[in-house]
Amino acid sequence: MKEAKIDIAVLLIFFARPKQFEQVFAVIKEAKPSRLYLYQDGPRKGRSEDMAGIIKCRAIAFDIDWNCEIHTFFQSENVGCDPSEYIAQKWMFQTEEEGIILEDDDVPSLSFFPFCKELLKKYREDERINMICGMNNTKICEYTPYDYLFTTSGSICGWASWRRVVETWDEKYSILKDPFNLKQFKNYLDSFMEGASYINTLRRHQYAGKAYYETILGSSMHLNHRLNIVPAKNMITNIGVTANATHSVSDIRMLPKGVQRIFNMPAYELEFPIKHPPYVIEDKEFKERIDRVMGKGHPLIRYYRKGASILRRLKYKDYKGLKKSLLRLLRIK
Structure with missing residues (x-):
């Protein structure tokens, strides 16, 4: 052994x-x-x-x-x-x-493990940090001289965190029952995303009566004013487009081209020692890049992709998926 x-x-x-x-x-x-x-x-x-x-x-x-x-x-x-x-x-x-x-479906590069280990130790007691992401949805941030950056964005395709963060998760979405702080929360979200839409998602997940960890994790980050760490070069390959995928399609051709790039992206190995940023400052350039990739804050991109998704499902005869897309478009659950 x-x-x-x-x-x-x-x-x-x-x-x-x-x-x-x-x-x-x-x-x-x-x-x-x-x-x-x-x-x-x-x-x-x-x-x-x-x-x-x-x-x-x-x-x-x-x-x-x-x-x-x-x-x-x-x-x-x-x-x-x-x-x-x-x-x-x-x-x-x-x-x-x-x-x-x-x-x-999260295939990491081998250096992802020592990368996480070092940063878990470095930021163990730092309440400003929410989690360490492995995936960089923009592939490479060539503009930064460091090996990672700080952002309010980030992917949950391979990540690391601490018990101190998990202990702040609120699966009951208590903020929704607090009118004053909910208003403050919406105003905060409106500064960089669609606050009303996000809060409506929280309401739907609360009404469903089961724990949706994506919004539990995300809302905890925002409510505690934390930042995520994202590697300057992508370290996770998402191979989740399969016939029995939970959150994706069965054929990558059914996805709009702008979304296809997120899947099967190469995972890069990191050279050590890690080049650490000297300050914890949110990287606004990365936020703008990833929002464009994901269509956040870009309604024309978002609606174009919704239309493209419907047309591609028709082309490849994915009628079951087409029905789900139309219901989602109409916000019918």
Whole structure:
């Protein structure tokens, strides 16, 4: 049995996509973290094929050839992506003060692990920092002389954080019951995004009665006035466009070209030592770049992409996905 190469906890959230998960775990085997937290959702009702994928993924996860402390949380029934993500993350941080989170379609570069380890230590007690992202949706920020930047944006495709952050998460969205502070929150959001739209999303998620970790994590960042760390060069390849993807399409051709670039982006290796920024200052140039990539604050881009998505689904005969797109466009849940 080989020794662990890096003393860090890694949470792997997976389900029933062995082809994707195998690529992620291949990097895990090379990195050899000292502690693994394995979370797997259960089979969906009426989907007999799920069990085959679940069994294959579990076999991949247990193919461990190094000294590693293993923790498991396997659901017997399907609870869904939400609240699975939230459940899994809360579970790991009950034991760990800090750690890395990877899903079954987040393929990291090998240097992502020491990158996270060093920054987790450096900013451990710094309440200004929310999380360390692995993905840079703009691919490369050639303008910065440092290896990472600070932003209110950021991707949850491979990230790391601390228990101190998770303890501030509010799955009840208590801000929605506080008229004065909700107004202050909206005014704050309006300075750089559509505050009313974001708050409406919080209301929908609260009404659904289950934990949507994306808005729980995001609202916590804003309400505590924190910043995310993003690498100057992308360190995660998202391979999530598959036939059984949860939050994407089954064929990348159905996505508008501006969105296609986010998937299968190359992951770069970092050269050490890390070049740290001397100050914690929000990078406004990055914010402008990523907002354009994601269509935030650019209504023409957003509506063009919605139209392009519908036309592409028609072209490739994805009528089920087309129905979902139209309902989403009309904000019908």
